[in-house]
Each structure stands twice: as structure tokens, then as C-alpha cells.
Amino acid sequence: MNKVSTSIFLIFIVIVGWIVYLTNIKQDDSLTMKYYSVQELINKKSDISNIKLGGNIKPNSIEISEDDQLEAFFYVYQNQDSVKVYYYGIRPDLFTDDAEVVVSGSYSNNLITAKELQTKCASRYEGDLKNVEKI
Amino acid sequence: MISQIGSIAISLAGGLIFSSFIFLCLYKLRNDKTYLDISERSILSTCYCIFLAFFCLLNELLISNFNLQYVAQYTSYETPTFYKVTALWAGQAGSLLFWSFITSLFTVIYIFETLKKMENLKFNSYLILTFIFSFFIILSSFIANPFEPVSSDIVVQNGNGLNPLLQNFFMAIHPPILYVGFTGCTIIFVMAMAASISKNVSFDWVRSIRRWSLIVWTFLSAGIILGGYWAYNELGWGGYWAWDPVENSSLMPWLTLTAFIHSSMIQEKRGMLKKWNILLATSTYLLVVLGTFITRSGVISSVHSFTAENLGPLFFTFLSVLILYTVFWFLRRKTYLETDDKIDSFTSREGGFLYNNLILILMCFTIMWGTLFPILSEAWDGEKIYVGQSYFNQLNVPIGLVLLFLMGIGPLLSWKSTSYKVLRKNFLIPMSTSFFVGLIYFIFSVKYNFYVLVALMGVSFTLTSILGEYYKSLKKFRKRNSNIIIATYKMFMSNRHQNGGYLVHIGIVLLFIGFIGRAFESEKEFSLSPGEQIYFNNYIFKLNSIKSEARDNHYAFMSDIDVIDDKNKLLTNLKPEKRIYFYWNSDPEKRQPHSELDIYSTIQKDVYSIFSAYDAEKNLGYFKIMINPLVNWVWIGGILMVVGSLFAFWPNRIEKIMEWFNQIFIFFLLFIVIAYVFWPLINKIK
Numbered sequence: 001m002n003k004v005s006t007s008i009f010l011i012f013i014v015i016v017g018w019i020v021y022l023t024n025i026k027q028d029d030s031l032t033m034k035y036y037s038v039q040e041l042i043n044k045k046s047d048i049s050n051i052k053l054g055g056n057i058k059p060n061s062i063e064i065s066e067d068d069q070l071e072a073f074f075y076v077y078q079n080q081d082s083v084k085v086y087y088y089g090i091r092p093d094l095f096t097d098d099a100e101v102v103v104s105g106s107y108s109n110n111l112i113t114a115k116e117l118q119t120k121c122a123s124r125y126e127g128d129l130k131n132v133e134k135i
Numbered sequence: 136m137i138s139q140i141g142s143i144a145i146s147l148a149g150g151l152i153f154s155s156f157i158f159l160c161l162y163k164l165r166n167d168k169t170y171l172d173i174s175e176r177s178i179l180s181t182c183y184c185i186f187l188a189f190f191c192l193l194n195e196l197l198i199s200n201f202n203l204q205y206v207a208q209y210t211s212y213e214t215p216t217f218y219k220v221t222a223l224w225a226g227q228a229g230s231l232l233f234w235s236f237i238t239s240l241f242t243v244i245y246i247f248e249t250l251k252k253m254e255n256l257k258f259n260s261y262l263i264l265t266f267i268f269s270f271f272i273i274l275s276s277f278i279a280n281p282f283e284p285v286s287s288d289i290v291v292q293n294g295n296g297l298n299p300l301l302q303n304f305f306m307a308i309h310p311p312i313l314y315v316g317f318t319g320c321t322i323i324f325v326m327a328m329a330a331s332i333s334k335n336v337s338f339d340w341v342r343s344i345r346r347w348s349l350i351v352w353t354f355l356s357a358g359i360i361l362g363g364y365w366a367y368n369e370l371g372w373g374g375y376w377a378w379d380p381v382e383n384s385s386l387m388p389w390l391t392l393t394a395f396i397h398s399s400m401i402q403e404k405r406g407m408l409k410k411w412n413i414l415l416a417t418s419t420y421l422l423v424v425l426g427t428f429i430t431r432s433g434v435i436s437s438v439h440s441f442t443a444e445n446l447g448p449l450f451f452t453f454l455s456v457l458i459l460y461t462v463f464w465f466l467r468r469k470t471y472l473e474t475d476d477k478i479d480s481f482t483s484r485e486g487g488f489l490y491n492n493l494i495l496i497l498m499c500f501t502i503m504w505g506t507l508f509p510i511l512s513e514a515w516d517g518e519k520i521y522v523g524q525s526y527f528n529q530l531n532v533p534i535g536l537v538l539l540f541l542m543g544i545g546p547l548l549s550w551k552s553t554s555y556k557v558l559r560k561n562f563l564i565p566m567s568t569s570f571f572v573g574l575i576y577f578i579f580s581v582k583y584n585f586y587v588l589v590a591l592m593g594v595s596f597t598l599t600s601i602l603g604e605y606y607k608s609l610k611k612f613r614k615r616n617s618n619i620i621i622a623t624y625k626m627f628m629s630n631r632h633q634n635g636g637y638l639v640h641i642g643i644v645l646l647f648i649g650f651i652g653r654a655f656e657s658e659k660e661f662s663l664s665p666g667e668q669i670y671f672n673n674y675i676f677k678l679n680s681i682k683s684e685a686r687d688n689h690y691a692f693m694s695d696i697d698v699i700d701d702k703n704k705l706l707t708n709l710k711p712e713k714r715i716y717f718y719w720n721s722d723p724e725k726r727q728p729h730s731e732l733d734i735y736s737t738i739q740k741d742v743y744s745i746f747s748a749y750d751a752e753k754n755l756g757y758f759k760i761m762i763n764p765l766v767n768w769v770w771i772g773g774i775l776m777v778v779g780s781l782f783a784f785w786p787n788r789i790e791k792i793m794e795w796f797n798q799i800f801i802f803f804l805l806f807i808v809i810a811y812v813f814w815p816l817i818n819k820i821k
Contacts, residue, residue, distance in 0.1 A: 007481045011493060018497060022504050026512065031526040035519035052521045069662045069755060090660045090747040090757050093728035104521075 033104060038078040047108040058082050059097040076101060076112075087114040094119040138203055141191030142282040145232075148184035149272045151177045156265045162258065174261050175246060181268055182239035186805065189236040192229060192281050196222050201291035205229055205281045211296035213688055218297050221307040224314065225297055227431065227446070228279035233311070235271045237318040242268075245322050249343055256340075259329035267321060270453050278446060299689065299716045299729055305365040313358025313385060317423045319351030320388055323395075324420030328461065331413050331468045341403045344416065348396050349784035353777055355389045360773030371730045371745045373658065373761040375769060378527040383506045384426025390499040391419045394492045401485050404550065410465075410472040411492070417461045422499075424454045429506070480552040487545040494541060498534045502527065536589050539647055542640045543597030546604045564603060569596035584654050590647055597644050601637050608634075627782075635783025642779055645772030652740075652765025660747070660759045672762045674706065674742070675699040681749065681756050689729075690718040692749045694756055698735065698742055707735040711746035711758070740764040 029050045058075035065071035075082040105114040155177035162170035196219045201207040209222040224230040330336045363375035395415035428450035505522045512520040547561035572595040612622040659671045668677035679695040692713040698706045716727040735742040743761040
């Protein structure tokens, strides 16, 4: 093989290797996260280091620490099931009872320690017209 | 009345584009050039009808005609005039018409400027344009019609108003500039397909499509950078790029177009890589359509998504047809696109360009894979997977660093082949500088980071390499001109294509300097009552007060924070605000909280402050402070990229510039005539 053919061959190997690597990203916890439902999570017996969970905040479950206002515990529920979440940090504006949230973090001893907390924003600008009068 | 004219103009455009198709068929059947000319006029008339519809919608927005659903949804009496104009692209229906408007603008330029010189591309260009226009006109007529009236049983007293997040100058200009880039890709696609179908991939064609590509690339780059600037200054999460699916959708065509601009240079110089270039040019537009599908289908959740009408299936069909058409013709023209000349050596300028292409495509594929992976995974085994920023950062950072070095290696290589002696001579200074900078960082850094080390070495290598090239050229000109300013001017003007390209590369190097700053970012969230202070990152943040007031369209809580440096000197005073838009609404769901941030920005670092929440009972403010080093280099780099690109493609001769001005002048004239005709009507309605 001449130099050009060798280079092309090496480039080909790199591309194939890269594609094979990309098809397996699901196995790599540092790159991807699996979405869980509350039910799926409570059925899991083992700890999970990297998860994303969606659900609604259980009404009257938000507890904010008296000592540190940034520290909060709350439950996320879906149908009859709920799971406890710990979050330290500034909470989003729409963080209230029954708000739809997505938390990401780790799961251990029936508790999610959330690194990220996002509330799902209701569609405010593509909805109904506000200032209307019926004829 | 005006809205009816707009509606009729869209329908008329539909009829005209259909007639264009009929005349194209007749031309093919009877081979009579008259039919081709009629078809051309039909397409031009379609464009003019779209212009008319566009100005009608603009008029309705300006006069607040709330009888139209679109106007009522995106503007109100309180919306400032400037944002009433920008409401044109705030929603689905308006943005689609705006898209057609810019496509029309480009089509008119393409017909008068490019096709005038390349007659043999006409038939296929018109056929593809007819298909593309038909799709967008169908959308604007039947699916998302901006002239749709409100329900007949209601009277709208005032519109909803524009989303406060969009009421920002940079947000106002970022989408249209990006749209210009996106729609410009239509012409590149049309040119590439028409040339390969009609077997006219000539030297003139390469030169022409390269110029189009540079123009489109400039707009795409400017749009992307402006989007980042808006996100950084308005959204309040402290970053400028979040690897959101829609951001990725704008980056993917940018990457393929960048690859095309480089590889088409090889075709221009040596007539090689025809197949590859056709693939790059066509896939750029296909990626634009894919991006539009992602934005408007809701298959992937994104902050940018439109939610009103689901255009997913339609865009998917459109994309599938385009892909099939491209693949079909590519396979049929494969033999024609073959070239005899082969690359002699990979240590040549062509080799450098090829590596650059490989890296750009690898990056594009990686981003596309990460963006589409959640859908693919769910379709494959039902598992919902989230691909976060870590995927994009971890995989793209190394690829980006290779690209950074390649930008410096390219100019050091000769065309065809580079001898070992030349290699050693050219690489000596950049390599030595790079190692020296790396060593300095390695010895003196407090917080060592491998990627920062490599990035610093790459930045110094590439900068030295490019500046070295400038220096070599300047030396030649200094021999003829003793005055350094004249010599520099003449050197820059002598080969604007290359020198502009180098400026773009320096801009990208500066971007990388900005990216390096991300490794040293730090942030803190805390709560303070007035009079309290907190120490963070060698600064004291002292909250002086929190005041509140009701303003025209929102209620604001205003904080007042002193930032004191380690020498106990007042550095700055920050005033981030917490605003509640639509606070008068009895339904809390309809209120819109928004954090208006305040940034103390210097060339070394930004002190970024966010007033996240306010507890009125305890008189307690929640704040987030971020120290973001080197962010300004991203904006400086972005500006240089755009300036460099403009410098590279700006017409050479003064007559050419005048010709361009004439084209622009015609459009302005058209605008003034329409405005003149409509003005009495506007006044009457007012």
C-alpha cells in the first residue's frame, strides 16, 4: 500500500470506530441518562447514579429548611406512586404544588438527590387569546 | 381589506407556482424555450406575490388589526413598533411567510444574477424551486395562514403581546439573520442539484456556488453568534450554548457548509472532489430542513419549539422527498462526477482540506447522532434516553481541538505535496511557540486541565502560523513599498479571498480562547437580606436594598448589589431585577416571571448576576452569581469571523459593487411603491 492508501485506510478505521462508539453511548453513564417514571423507579431495588425523572410535585409535600432557604425536600408523584427528592439550590419560578417537574441526579435509599430541577413551562404565548369579548 | 389582499396574494402565488410547473412540463415535451421563459416569469411573479403578502402582514401588525388571529396572538397595543415588526417571525405562521419571503428574495437574485450567466441550469433550477415554493405556499395557505381571522363570535379588545423574552434587540435580529442563512442554503441546493442533473459542474459553477456559500455562511455564522449573545444576556443561565436540539440544528448545516467552502476550493484549483462537493452542498440544505422538522414537529423537546400546529409529518414528507430526489440523481450522475485527478500526498494543502472536511463531518455526525438519539432509542427498544450537554462537550471538545490545530497546519502546506525540508521550515516557529506556551501553562497553572493545555497550544500554534503567513506576504510588499501602512493595505487587498479566510480563522481562534474560559467558570447561589453580604471568588457581594415598582408591562423587584474587590475597592454596582410580566392577571398561570440580569463585563472576565427569586415575607432575595472568564473573546471572535468572511467575498471592482447596489435599490424601490400605494388605506383604517 502506498502512503495515500494507508491514510485512507486509517481514516476509514477511525470513522468505523467512531460510529461503533457512538452506537454504544447508552451504556455510558457520563454521556446519557435514562428517563424513569416514578413507578419504574420505586420498583428498582438498586441505587442508580445518573437518572432523570419526570412527574408532578405532590401537593403540600414541599419542605423548606428554616436554617437554609435553599434546601428543600419534596415528593414527585405519578398516579398513586411518589418518590422523595432532595434539592439544594435556587428553585425555578414555577416550582409550586402540582407543578410538572423534571429532576436529574442520583437515586439511593428511596431518595433522589437532585442536581438539576426544571419546571415544565406551560405554553403561554401560543394559547388562547386573553382579552376577548363574546358577541 | 389589506389582510384580504395578503390572503389573495398567497393564493395567487400558489396558482402561479402551479402554472410554472405546467410550463416546465410543456417545455420538456415541446422543447420550446418560450415555455421556459414563461415558467421563469411565473416563478418571479410568485416571488412578487409573496413580497406583497409579507408587506400586508407587516401592515396588519403595525396597525394592530386584532381581527387577525396572528396579530392578536403576538402583539398588543402596548407592544413597541419595533417589536411589532419583529412579531413577523415570532410565531409559526409569520415565520413561515418570512421564510418564503427571504427565499423569494434569494430566488430573484439567483435568477437575475446567476442564471443569467448559466442558462443551462435554468430548467432544473426552476423545477426544484417550484417544488420548494409549492411546499411553503401550501403551508402558508392551508396549515399556518397568517391571515386567518379570529373566530367570528368574539371581539379582541387587545392582543396577547409579544413574549417578554423576545423583546430584546438581539433576539429581534437573530432569527431573521439565521433565516437568511437557512434559506440561502436553498439556492446552494438548487445550484448543486441543477448542475449535477444537467451535467454542468463547470469551473464557473464552482466559483459562483462558492460565492453563494460564503454569503450564506456569513449569515449563518452571524445568526448563530447573535443567538448565543442573546441567550447569554437575556436567558439568565450564564451560558451562550446549551446544545439544545434547535441550536444543534443550526450548527449542523454550518459545519457541512464550512466543509463545502474548503473542499470546493480543491475543485476550483484542481477540478477534484466533484462528488464530495455535491454531497456537501446538498446535505447542507437537507440538514436545514431536518432542523426545521425538529423545531416544528415537537418530536424532540426544545426551548425553541413552536407548539401551535404540528407540522412534523409535512416536513418529514418534504425532507424524505428531497432526500430521495438527491440520492436518485446522485447515483445517476455518479459516473459523470468522477474525476481522474487523485490526491498525490496527504501532506499537501488538499490533504489538509480533506482532514478538515473529515473532522467537520465527524463533528456534524456526532451532533446529529446526539440530537436524534432520544427518538432513535425510543423507536428501537422503547427506552427513553436523555442526551445531555456532557455528551456533546465530551465528544466535541477533542474533535474541535484537532480542528483548531488543522487551521494552523493548512496554511503551512503546499499544493500537491510538501517536501520534508519545507515542512520542517514552516512548522518550526509555530511548533516552538506552541510548546513554549504549553510549558508556561504547565508550570504556572494553579488549576491544571489537560484540555486547556491542548487548547492553549492549539491557539498559539494556529495564531503563529496565520500571522506568519501574513508576515511572509507583508515582506514581499514591503520590498515595493517602504510605508508599512500602504504595504499592509496592498497586501490585504492583493488576495482578499485568502486574507479574508485567514481573518475568519483568527476569529475562530479567538472563539477558542473564549471556550477555554469555560473551564474556569465558577458560580454560587445564595440568599441575602438587605444589608447582608457574602464573600465569593475574591469578591464581596453586598446587598444594599430591594425595591419594587409597577411599570408599563411588568412589576419589578430591583436589587442593588455592591461588588467589592479584594483590595476593598468598589468594583461595580449590579442591579439585577426580578420581573413579573402580566402580573395583573388574576390567573397565576398566566403571569410570567423573568429574571433581568446584570453583567459587569471586562475583557478578562464577566461578573454575571441573576436575581432568581424574592421572598416578600422574609424580605429575602435569592441570587446567583457567576464568574465567567474570557466570554468577551467569543463575541470578538464572532465579529471577526463575519468581518473576515465579508472581506473575502465582497465584490472586487467598483462597478460590481454598483451592480449589487442596483439590485438592492430595486427592492427598496418596490418596497416604497407598495408603501406608497397602501399608505392611504393604512391611514383610513387607523
